[in-house]
Every structure is written in structure tokens, then in C-alpha cells.
Amino acid sequence: MQQAESYKSVETRIQAAIEVLRKRDVVNIAATAREFNLPEQRLRARWNGRLAKSDLPGPNKRLTEAQELAVCMYLDRLDAIGAQARMKMVTSFVGEHWTQRFLDRHPEYYVVKANTMDIDRKLAHDPPPTPPTTPPPPDAPEVPLTIRSLKRQFHSVYNEVCHLEGMTPSLKRRLKTALNGGLVQAHAGAEAAAEIKATQEAEAQANQAHEKHWSVRAGLTNAETVLEHRRRRFAARLAATPANNPAGNRLRNAAIKPACKDQQTMVKSASALLRFVSRNAFGENEPEPEPQPTTLMSKLANTIPRRPAIFEPTRPTLRHPTGRVLIDEDEAPAALVAVFHECPTENHLAVYSDGSRLEDGHCGFGAVARTSATMQDWCRTSGYVGDNKEAYDAELFGIAAGLEMASRSAHVRSRLRQQTPPEHAWHRGNGYYRTFARPKPICDNSDGSPNIVIT
DNA sequence: ACATATATTGCCGGGTCGAC
């Protein structure tokens, strides 16, 4: 019984036959197939460019060729700016085993072990929980709270012990030395405790003043913060004002007035109040800032749970953007957009943003946008969002600030006017937002609406 | 490691065209 020839050996003869055909002036495939004992149709198909099974790219690929190219370009770009992609970034989007198989297909990419994160930086992101205060055990001896009571008890003990039978002068001296030493130590400890308490109080006062200063300089995005400042000031001034003082009566009348009807009014009135305080109470003489509208930033601040935000614009110094936002006005596939974004056209708006939490606990962000695709014309913004936010929030603030900044650019508005206005485009667009820490799809793009790729 | 999905190859039968 004749055994079926292996696919590999036939493939070897096909390669040899094709080599022979290439060298001949007159191509006769049927004759060559007979010569090499090959199926004529198969040799003809291979001669016309059909791939062998072993050379197939694979029929069931998760990403298209363009999408996989976009991944490669993204990795190259990260490498070019000195950043590193993490396995989890890719697996969360594509699949558990896809990344490893991607690395097998592309030996130019490989995994290296990252350096250990500095402990201070880690703690800045994840502050350790406050250790629970353990109450003293119920059978613990009662400790005298003051130096005076301690001294009294020492004298009482010494007098009682001195009258005991068999007490020697030597033992009396040693006992007195021990008791006096204990008193000295207790006194020193009490002084140190008082000093620590005074220092903590001074720091708390300084922080409170710093927080006020931020609010005054920044303009405000959240009414709750302003109202809290306002309540504190009213309470302090009312307490310091005599009951029959006309100014005190005016303050009391103001305090019992109903609250502002809507948040925008509250922001305006509170901002006006703080400007007044800035000029009169703190002796500052700053020019009046532009009235702060209810912006995307303030809306964003209100959507993020936890304490209210304090937003302080800063002078941006970012030169090399580390993230990007792409708004595609065309109804192109996301894959094409992802490949395309490296060179946005006049119909695209690219916003590069980044947010981070600093070691001192404060969160900040930066964003730049190219107002013209053809000219090197950039606008930029940055700011702090207070110490009550996470790095993730700062990323979002960076994106929002970048989009808002771009929407105010006359150049951007004019060149995108024929398309969808940007403030509408990014509200109805689809997108993914990334950070190194938390890549997450925020909606699918099955309805064919424009894409926002935020990476 | 195994099961599944799927695009492509490999093969077969049949048809067309040109040279002899």
C-alpha cells in the first residue's frame, strides 16, 4: 500500500520547480509539473502567486493588518519617547493570550522587567491607611496626667516606704534617685509633647491660608468649596462682633438669607466675594480676573466623587507631549484613524495630555494642542486640581482642559467649522481613554459615529 | 492542552482556446 506523501516534501519540490521555471525562457507549467511529479493545478496556482498553507497569515485574527500595524507604531512611538508599554495595557483591550502571541509574531518586541517603583512615589499614589488607634487594655494602670500629680504620688510612695521596717539609708537614697529621675524624664516628655502640638497647629493654620490663597488666585470651579469658606468666615466674624454692633447685624442678616438658586449663581457670587476678600482682607491688589464661566472643567469636577476640586491654572512648561487625543471627523474605521493619527490633517484635531499625582499629594495635568496641522503652532494649558484627587482624575482633567482650550482657539474653530464643531464632536464621538494605569473602553463604536482615540 | 473559528489552499471536474 502506497503511503501518502507528506505536505512538506511536496512543498519542497514545488519550490524547486518554481526555481526551474524562473530560469527558463518558455514557461510550460504542465510539463514542469510532470517533470517534478507535482499536481499541475497546484503548481500553476503557486506560480501565479498563491501562498503555501504554511505561509498563510492566519484566518482568524483578532486585529486587522492595519490595527496590528497601529499597535506596532504605538509601541515604537512609546519607545521613541522613552516610555514603556505594559503587557496589561494590551491584554485588557485585545485578549489574555493575544499579547504573548503578538510577541511571538514580532520578535523585535520583547518584555523586560521594569525597575522597582520608588517607595515615595508609590506612597504618593496609594497613601497607607491610617493605623487604627488601639484603646488601652481595661486593666492598664492609671497614669498621672500632670507633672504635679506625678510628683505628689512620688512623695507619698517615698514617705510610706521610708516608714517600713528594715528600710536602710542606702535603699532610701536609691529610691529617691529613681523617683527624681522619673520626674525629670516626665517633665522633658511633657515639654516635647507641647512643642509637637504647637508645630501641628501652626502647620494646620498655614495649610488653611494656602488653601484660601489657591481659591482666590484660581477662580473657582466648585460652589461647595466656596460656600464652605464663606460659612467659616461668617462664623468667625460673627463670633468676633458684639451683639449690638450694626456691622454684626448686617452679617447676621446676610447669613440667614436663602441659598443661591443654582450652582452657577453660587459660583459667581462666591467668586465675587473672594475677590472682595482678596482685595480688602488679605491686602492683595490683583487685577480682577475674567468671570469664570460654567465650563467643561467645572462640570467634570462635579462629576468626580470625593471632596470638591480646587483648580489652579499654572504656567505650562511641557515641551514633549506624552499622550494624545484624536478627534476624527470622518467616518473612517478606528484602525485607519489609529494609523493616521501620527500626521493629523486640517480635518483632525490632536490634543496631547497627561495627568499625574505628585509626591506632595497634589494632582496636576498638562495639555497641548496643535492649532494648525501644517504650521508648528501650538496652544497649551496646565493646572493643579488640588490634593484630593487621584492621578486618574488628573488625566481626565488634562483631557478636558485640552479639549476646552482647543475649542477656544480661533484657528481651530475656523478650520473645523466646515466639519462638525469640536464641542459637539467630542460629545458625540466614540472613544477609549487610556492611562498607563487604567485603560478602559468607555463606549463601543458600533454606530459609526466619529472616533476619539485617547492614548 | 484542547476545542473552535475561519480564511485559504488543494484538488477535482469541467470548460475554453490555440496549435497542429
Add this chain to the structure above:
DNA sequence: GTCGACCCGGCAATATATGT
């Protein structure tokens, strides 16, 4: 008319990627 080269449609086999 015969023969060889080439082409086409349909079906089974298969290699690869992916999911479990």
C-alpha cells in the same frame, strides 16, 4: 478532430489564531 495549456467553480482539507 486531437492534444496540451490554461482557467474556473465548488467542496474538502488544513494551518493558524483565538478562546476556554
